[in-house]
Amino acid sequence: MASPTQSFGNREESDNREVIVNIGLDAEGNITVDPEYFKVSKSKNQEVRWVCAMQHDHMKGRPCFTVDFDKNGSPFYETQFSSDAPVSGLARRDVLPGPKIYDYTVQVGDKEVDPGGGVQQ
């Protein structure tokens, strides 16, 4: 039996350009965000991808979570994301790496939590 052909060097963008933040619900129905504080590297052109960790079906046009940088600004060009638009894009050119935490709001249904994130070298 022939073994399946392994193709190396054929993968899309290397994984570590994306910083994954999982959004789920705990047993009590409260929102969980993992990690609670993301860090994106500017020099590595990293972006955040918020991923739904809830076990449910997705309907187009009805995002199951929203992400909103509505507190002290967004380190990205956009301020709002959702399960339909889950990738942050690159950090803004004028955002300098540093200790600043950008607080944001994750909303699922009528619940919300305020995790945060920052930009590093």
Ligand SMILES: [Zn+2]
């Ligand atoms: Zn979902």
